Amino acid sequence: MRRLIEKGLMFGNLVEVSSPALVERYRRALRHLTGKDTALTDFHIDISGYAPEIGDELGDDLYLNPNGCNRQFILLTTAQKTAPLLHIRFSTSRGILQQFIEANEAQLFALTARDAVAGELENSVYEVSNPTRLFDMRRVTVQADTIGGHVRDAGKLAALVDRFRREPEGWRDDVLIAQMIELAKKTGDVTRVPIALPAMSFEQPDFWTAHFGGLYIFRGLPFPGVIARAPKAGLGALPVAPVMDLGDRNAIADWLERNELVEPIVQARGTDVAAILRQKMDFILVDAADALNLDLGSATRADLRKIAHRLGSALPAEFQGLGALLRWVEGAGDWPRLTSEHPAYFYTLRARPGRLRDLVNMLLAELAPLDVRQLYITHKELFYASYRGWSDRKRQYVADFLEREYLVDRQGARRALFGPEPGMDELQRPEMREGPKPATDLLQRVGPWGAVRGRG
Incomplete structure (x- = not known):
């Protein structure tokens, strides 16, 4: 595969991570999400923050994608939006990540200036040991925050500010004011510069998955269907017909x-x-x-x-x-x-x-x-x-x-x-x-x- 790598046909357009500050932010995010760590001082990441060098180091190409579903991600920069997604398990994952970054680009730009943003593409399925589990995947929700919890704390501060404004005796509540001051040290003035990363949901009726040898699942069509790369007999009964290979x-x-x-x-x-x-x-x-x-x-x-x-x-x-x-x-x-x-x-x-x-x-x-x-x-x-x-x-x-x-x-x-x-x-x-x-x-x-x- 070296020939492809040298020509830019494999691992092309990845984002380089080499500055000590960014490497340390990545390590914190990696420990936060997976409990694992890296000793590397420079590497390259895809749109999800996966680094092939770290995958080799850990002996696990799915270290950000346990069980091949509910992919986790680490954002160090909004420049990741143009990077590829490696080791794809679902065809919709890259498009969802790209849309999330583009829809929240200003907020992510500000947040990644101070910390790494980590999150997950969540759905209601946590393992796909049986092909029928794939048909429970209908919606993917993107949840994210900085490792330091800036978005969470900004939400808490905004709620306290609202309470302070509503309560007639709020200005006398020393505990409330102290809580607001302490949170503001981390978040800044959320009344002037709001911080928010609202959860975004994406419908997923039609997709390809690498599981079970490769499956194309089409549910959002007048005539639904499933097309398998491997012989269809090995899939058993599925909730969508026809099933073809x-x-x-x-x-x-x-x-x-x-x-x-x-x-x-x-x-x-x-x-x-x-x-x-x-x-x-x-x-x-x-x-x-x-x-x-x-x-x-x-x-x-x-x-x-x-x-x-x-x-x-x-x-x-x-x-x-x-x-x-x-x-x-x-x-x-x-x-x-x-x-x-x-x-x-x-x-x-x-x-x-x-x-x-x-x-x-x-x-x-x-x-x-x-x-x-x-x-x-x-x-x-x-x-x-x-x-x-x-x-x-x-x-x-x-x-x-x-x-x-x-x-x-x-x-x-x-x-x-x-x-x-x-x-x-x-x-x-x-x-x-x-x-x-x-x-x-x-x-x-x-x-x-x-x-x-x-x-x-």
Whole structure:
């Protein structure tokens, strides 16, 4: 993984903690939350305050996320809002933390100037030993305060000030006045500079979790469903149906269409469809050549074309399906009929705009895993797991490509591939849509590339 780290493709954009004051604040917060400590004098933290160096030191990558739920966090600076979240267990966690920081940025800026802020993403579930426990997770509440309890004390002081103002003899109450003075030494004048970090709650009807091999849970849709990475038989009875796994390609395709969650790439406005298809074909070709131990050369498009000619009829079905679509896009071939049974089918789709865009693109990355760019952008946990199993040739090609084509303009690449980012209102307040409208043309009635067959 060193190659990825050196290129900024792993552990990138973390916040450095090296000043003695910040290190000591972090240590106090760590002891407060976990009872553990660190001897390190410099490290890097993600949006939640997790430091991979401390994870290595403690031998515990989940030291801020016990049991993989109710993630705890340590904020030393509001700059953490742009950092990634490492060792994700729930797809909603980073978005919730980011929204919390942005909604309270002024207060957090003032509080972190004097102390670390620590807190937790709370829900009513404290362990997930059984898949059914995941369905009790409906709302996440963010609770936070400084290690010194400044927010708590400010609330106490505000209540005492209110009492002092309401009671006619308050000015004679020496005990009350002494309490106010003592609290004000810690909090400052809360009448002039109020201190507050109100608890924020976020609904969580739809999410991915790393538990049980990886599950996508959709409850806020007209047609709910669960999609598992591992065989669904191992999950037992669940309160949401249907339950599908990645082998149920036809059923997943049908379910995505009924919920209006996907659109064909060729229909996406303002998209260079031909360029996207060519790049997907390159990724597929690199994987095929690597599996046969063929020399990639410099892995230029000319080199890859030579490999394609060499493979001939042995070219992967995914490559041939996308090639047929590319010929149609460029006016050199007929409209291809790629049903959900075709290996190229999910490579031709992207999520429709809306609050579930990133989650659906994450699912599509699992259904089209040879598109390593989409895999890296939308599902880093799976990307890193897959990377470990690749040959050094493929690792080098993918790392060089991502450094050259993605890191130089992350936002532009995401916009070109997936469309505009969902608005914060869409992310914070999940919408309950009415059922899909009746199909208005043949394309909507039969699916993007032909009739969706069965529900396998």
